[in-house]
Amino acid sequence: DTEVTQTPKHLVMGMTNKKSLKCEQHMGHRAMYWYKQKAKKPPELMFVYSYEKLSINESVPSRFSPECPNSSLLNLHLHALQPEDSALYLCASSLERHGYTFGSGTRLTVV
C-alpha cells in the first residue's frame, strides 16, 4: 500500500458544527502532516506529527485540533470554523525527511 487515504472527500459544515477529517496510511511512515491549501495557492503546513507526537504547530487557531491515535491514523477535529477556513485540507506522511506522500485531500466548505 503506497497511498494516503483521506475521508471524506468533500465536507460542507456550518459555523456551529463539529466535524472531523480523517487520514490513514499503511506505509510505515512515522511522520504525518496536515496542510491547508487555498485556491491557486501552494499548500501551507499546519501540523507535524512525529512518532505520534505533535512536534510542530504552525500557529494554527485552536478551532483546528489535530489528533494522532496511532502510527497509521491522523485526524483533524474542526469546531466553530469560519467561512475563510474553506479550503482543501491535505494530509501527508513521510519516512523521516523522504518519501513525502500526499492524499487527495478533503474539500471543506464552511457556510
Place this chain on the structure above:
Amino acid sequence: GESVGLHLPTLSVQEGDNSIINCAYSNSASDYFIWYKQESGKGPQFIIDIRSNMDKRQGQRVTVLLNKTVKHLSLQIAATQPGDSAVYFCAENVNKAAGNKLTFGGGTRVLVKP
C-alpha cells in the same frame, strides 16, 4: 525568513517541446527538494526529488537541477505531453529539531498546446 518562490506563474508550451520550470529558494539549510505535480481537485503528486549533495537527477522524461550557489532549482520536462498540463510546485525540506518541515513554492501552471 524561509521561502521558496518561482519566477514564472504560467508557462505555455507546444506539445512535443521541452518545458523548464524554475524555482528559487532562500534557506541554505534545506537538505532535500521535491517537485510535485497537482491536477485540479487532486493532491500533489510526486515527480522527482533531489538531495542537497547532488546537482542533477534524472527520471523518466524529467530532470531536476540544483544549483546551491545561487539557491536555484529547476525541473525540465522532455517532449511535453497534454497530460503534463497541471500546476507544478517545488518544495524544500528543512530538518529542524522539532521535526521535518516541507515548504512549498508559489507554483507554476503549465499549459500544453496541441
